[in-house]
Amino acid sequence: MFRSVARSAAGKHLLRRGYATESVPDRKVAVLGAAGGIGQPLALLMKLNPLVSRLALYDIANTPGVAADVSHVNTRSEVAGYVGEDQLKQALEGCDVVIIPAGVPRKPGMTRDDLFNINAGIVKGLCAAIAKYCPNALVNMISNPVNSTVPIAAEVFKKAGTYDEKKLFGVTTLDAVRAKTFYAGKAKANVADVNVPVVGGHAGITILPLFSQATPKANLPEEDIKALTKRTQDGGTEVVEAKAGKGSATLSMAYAGAIFADACLKGLNGVPDVVECSFVQSTVTELPFFASKVIFFKRP
Numbered sequence: 001m002f003r004s005v006a007r008s009a010a011g012k013h014l015l016r017r018g019y020a021t022e023s024v025p026d027r028k029v030a031v032l033g034a035a036g037g038i039g040q041p042l043a044l045l046m047k048l049n050p051l052v053s054r055l056a057l058y059d060i061a062n063t064p065g066v067a068a069d070v071s072h073v074n075t076r077s078e079v080a081g082y083v084g085e086d087q088l089k090q091a092l093e094g095c096d097v098v099i100i101p102a103g104v105p106r107k108p109g110m111t112r113d114d115l116f117n118i119n120a121g122i123v124k125g126l127c128a129a130i131a132k133y134c135p136n137a138l139v140n141m142i143s144n145p146v147n148s149t150v151p152i153a154a155e156v157f158k159k160a161g162t163y164d165e166k167k168l169f170g171v172t173t174l175d176a177v178r179a180k181t182f183y184a185g186k187a188k189a190n191v192a193d194v195n196v197p198v199v200g201g202h203a204g205i206t207i208l209p210l211f212s213q214a215t216p217k218a219n220l221p222e223e224d225i226k227a228l229t230k231r232t233q234d235g236g237t238e239v240v241e242a243k244a245g246k247g248s249a250t251l252s253m254a255y256a257g258a259i260f261a262d263a264c265l266k267g268l269n270g271v272p273d274v275v276e277c278s279f280v281q282s283t284v285t286e287l288p289f290f291a292s293k294v295i296f297f298k299r300p
Contacts, residue, residue, distance in 0.1 A: 028054040033102025035059035037250035045258035051265040052077040058091040092133035103143040105248040127153045131160035146170040146202040170279025172202045173256035178235040179209040187218035207233045267296025
């Protein structure tokens with residue numbers, strides 16, 4: 001489903017505002033954790049995506065209300081809500097793309113290790129169900145810490161005998177979204193035209209925005225580049241502190257998750273030259289998983 005790209009090249013922003021009117025394949029997308037802070041806006045954004053024909057919303061509680069609300073939006077996809085483990089099979093069967101924002105958000109003072117202790121178990125259970133009910137789906141991992149939840153998912157799939165390294169993605173798109181926004185502001189560029197590759201991981205100093213490869217090119221001084229890099233790395237903390245303990249980056253993360261899911265759907269549908277950065281099993285460095293540019297394509 002993807003190829004890692006060792007050398008970065010300038011690429012266009014791939015989420016289009018408009019879509020062709022010709023018929024597109026039927027695609028089922030599931031959002032696991034759809035009643036949460038990320039899940040609800042993500043569910044709405046996926047309902048707005050004309051590439052989705054069926055949208056399955058799953059959570060351990062409150063999903064029927066979210067599904068009913070989203071289902072009133074007059075777009076193509078049919079929406080169904082599922083609640084509790086006994087309905088997880090129905091939510092997953094026939095899925096082309098599964099997006100996992102499930103888990104607890106980060107709160108002030110909470111480290112990503114704290115998140116790991118809670119979210120690892122949630123991810124493990126959901127991935128076991130994916131392996132059983134939709135083993136061929138593309139899995140988009142949003143649950144933090146992505147640097148840990150993606151390897152956990154890989155091990156669950158390996159144990160089940162369903163692992164395909166080209167179908168498991170850590171969604172690091174928010175890092176790129178932030179880098180583009182911050183760079184555009186400093187470079188006084190049209191943000192819609194800006195592209196900034198972001199490699200590495202999805203936590204703190206492991207987030208490496210490559211502003212030297214940003215387009216359009218702006219000759220920013222070194223101190224500006226350092227400040228932009230730090231702000232991109234600390235973007236999550238900036239939001240957590242601004243919300244004063246009452247939330248984390250939910251809206252921007254939902255937007256980023258929707259961009260990445262859109263890239264997956266386009267790749268499945270055979271759209272050429274679809275590129276996003278993602279945390280995947282990698283040979284780009286000596287690390288087993290690494291975020292870099294990947295190319296989505298339809299397998300023969």
